[in-house]
Amino acid sequence: MAEETPQDNAPTAPKAIFRVPGTAILAVLFLAVCVTPVAFTLPGLQVLYLVPLALGAWVLRTRTTADGDGLTVRTVFGKRVLPWASMKGLSLTEKSKVVAVLGDDTRVALPAVRTRHLPVLSLVSGGRLDDPSGQLADDPGGKRADEE
Template sequence: MADKEQDEGRKAIFRIPRTSFMAIALLTICVTPIALGEIPYLQWLYIFPIALAVFVIRTRTIATREGLATRTMFGHRDVPWSALKGLAITKKSRVQAVLKDDTKLPLPTVRTRHLPVLSLVSEGLVADPSGQLAAEDIKPGKPGAPASE
């Protein structure tokens, strides 16, 4: 089992916190008196909580040794690290991947505080601008090498 994890390398999944389902449940409770009230045909209001739940479940960014995989409500895209030119930071601390053809790919749920994690997962291909990581932290572990405590 440990050999399989070593071969796959590090993996990070950035997604919307699951506690947002509590807000969706509250929205469903609030919509219920209106949808089931005296005015007919308002059951379509349940579309909003269902759409929000699908959004929370689907939206994520997965970083692996091979590259980035972004998944949105209606699509997905895989980007290898070799196709990445760099990362751009927007005004709201969101991170975008800049590809070699200068197109920008938004990375859902990835913020500037996640950049050290991206550096660890990419094994140094993405630089850590925060300076929190040492060089030995970024390098992948050697198979069969004892783990230091």
């Protein structure tokens, strides 16, 4: 049996990945099946297959990753790293989507992150972001706020 080194036992920093559910690929495949009869009625309509192909790429690529260093936002064509130090905080849109507000008031959309994910972001950030829900608040009695 191999010996464990101290590095193997070191705790890993928390990391959270927010992405479109993988079951969305089933909808993309269904769309491809539905496009098939139309695509072969006239020459040149095979270009319609680009729609499910593009949607599949969006589902597989788009995500937000949070770790101890900051947020990494991946879109279909790019990637942006947002360190925790460069962020003022988070903001909500009318549709309950979460956006990061940077120091220069630039707003960056966080794909697949919703308001229910805010406690997780607070935990992963190591206290750099407050938890607005209060779910992670330490109570001296050992109870959470919703257990009272």
